[in-house]
Amino acid sequence: MSTKDFVEKDYYKVLGVPKDATEAEIKKAYRKLAREFHPDANKGDAKAEERFKEISEANDVLGDAKRRKEYDEARALFGNGGFRPGPGAGGGSFNFDLGDLFGGAPGGGGTGTAQGGGFGGGGGGIGDMFGGLFNRGGPGTTRVQPRRGQDIESEVTLSFTEAVDGATVPLRMSSQAPCKACSGTGDKNGTPRVCPTCVGTGQVSRGTGGGFSLTDPCVDCKGRGLIAQDPCEVCKGSGRARSSRTMQVRIPAGVSDNQRIRLRGKGAPGERGGPAGDLYVVVHVGAHPVFGRKGDNLTVTVPVSFTEATLGGEVKVPTLGGPPVTLKLPAGTPNGRTMRARGKGAVRKDGSRGDLLVTVEVAVPKDLGVEARDALEAYRKATADDDPRAELFQAAKGA
Ligand SMILES: [Zn+2]
Ligand SMILES: [Zn+2]
Numbered sequence: 001m002s003t004k005d006f007v008e009k010d011y012y013k014v015l016g017v018p019k020d021a022t023e024a025e026i027k028k029a030y031r032k033l034a035r036e037f038h039p040d041a042n043k044g045d046a047k048a049e050e051r052f053k054e055i056s057e058a059n060d061v062l063g064d065a066k067r068r069k070e071y072d073e074a075r076a077l078f079g080n081g082g083f084r085p086g087p088g089a090g091g092g093s094f095n096f097d098l099g100d101l102f103g104g105a106p107g108g109g110g111t112g113t114a115q116g117g118g119f120g121g122g123g124g125g126i127g128d129m130f131g132g133l134f135n136r137g138g139p140g141t142t143r144v145q146p147r148r149g150q151d152i153e154s155e156v157t158l159s160f161t162e163a164v165d166g167a168t169v170p171l172r173m174s175s176q177a178p179c180k181a182c183s184g185t186g187d188k189n190g191t192p193r194v195c196p197t198c199v200g201t202g203q204v205s206r207g208t209g210g211g212f213s214l215t216d217p218c219v220d221c222k223g224r225g226l227i228a229q230d231p232c233e234v235c236k237g238s239g240r241a242r243s244s245r246t247m248q249v250r251i252p253a254g255v256s257d258n259q260r261i262r263l264r265g266k267g268a269p270g271e272r273g274g275p276a277g278d279l280y281v282v283v284h285v286g287a288h289p290v291f292g293r294k295g296d297n298l299t300v301t302v303p304v305s306f307t308e309a310t311l312g313g314e315v316k317v318p319t320l321g322g323p324p325v326t327l328k329l330p331a332g333t334p335n336g337r338t339m340r341a342r343g344k345g346a347v348r349k350d351g352s353r354g355d356l357l358v359t360v361e362v363a364v365p366k367d368l369g370v371e372a373r374d375a376l377e378a379y380r381k382a383t384a385d386d387d388p389r390a391e392l393f394q395a396a397k398g399a
Pocket of ligand 1: 196197200219221223224226
């Protein structure tokens with residue numbers, strides 16, 4: 001059974017029954033005609049044989065409640081026999097990409113929300129109906145292939161700690177979906193007609209004079225291939241509606257600012273059994289008052305006193321989300337030296353952690369008590385002969 005048959009053949013006429021005939025009426029009509037045109041009763045009559053085939057075919061469809069419903073819907077959608085194959089359709093094949101017709105509109109990038117198309121495949125939409133109808137055909141039928149869901153682009157802002165540890169965040173995504181009120185047909189009664197301009201292809205060719213032709217989306221039907229006879233009030237005849245959903249998305253640990261991560265299969269759902277698209281999330285990471293990031297490593301600047309730096313000592317250093325670590329400061333540590341606390345950094349892909357890079361910053365006291373001042377004055381006297389700039393002047397003279 002080809003799609004073309006469904007659209008072009010009037011099985012009701014073949015059996016001579018009205019469109020609202022009951023099952024019993026159809027059965028009765030078929031039996032009567034089948035007897036009349038049976039090949040056994042019409043030996044050698046090619047016309048009768050052809051007619052008998054037609055009758056059987058009609059009964060195969062109309063005699064099966066489910067197939068009859070699909071047949072009725074297909075004919076309602078394409079007009080009764082009014083459908084003509086597109087210009088490129090040789091030999092009467094069905095040149096009609098329903099996937100394109102009912103699939104997603106091109107999505108754009110979004111700020112805060114995600115854009116995409118192809119949602120709503122699970123809602124019993126028109127795509128499903130055609131999926132069931134057209135996938136059944138024999139040779140020569142256009143099979144509507146499963147369609148992969150669209151990729152969706154979105155962005156999210158994480159706190160510094162969430163980015164290091166990973167986080168599950170709600171992501172609101174909106175997309176184009178078939179209008180529920182009209183099952184995506186754009187027509188109030190679900191019976192749009194095929195666009196006469198593009199004969200349902202949604203595209204028109206225009207010659208360029210050089211033997212080439214370009215294809216543009218059809219203006220009359222806005223590329224849909226269908227025109228609403230009585231436009232749906234909900235979608236104004238477009239057949240599309242916005243649908244949004246909120247999804248919990250797991251952002252892996254260790255993402256950095258402006259990183260674009262791909263979450264496989266978290267995009268728009270596929271249609272007709274196709275796989276879901278991917279979700280791309282651009283991550284923005286907020287600053288932390290204390291810690292910074294350098295790849296897998298975290299950074300922190302720790303003030304140390306002049307005596308700690310000079311005499312050495314143990315310095316307690318905060319870590320992100322964990323207990324502080326104690327670093328041994330060697331005697332004579334210069335200002336700005338960076339030391340490493342292993343395994344106290346950000347989580348890597350393999351679950352291990354980077355390091356915490358600790359930069360010491362010698363703190364200069366503003367106010368000194370009397371005792372401290374006296375001690376420092378004594379220190380000044382003791383080091384009067386040390387000139388910290390001697391090397392500088394020496395070096396400035398040379399070369
Ligand atoms: Zn058109
Ligand atoms: Zn609608």
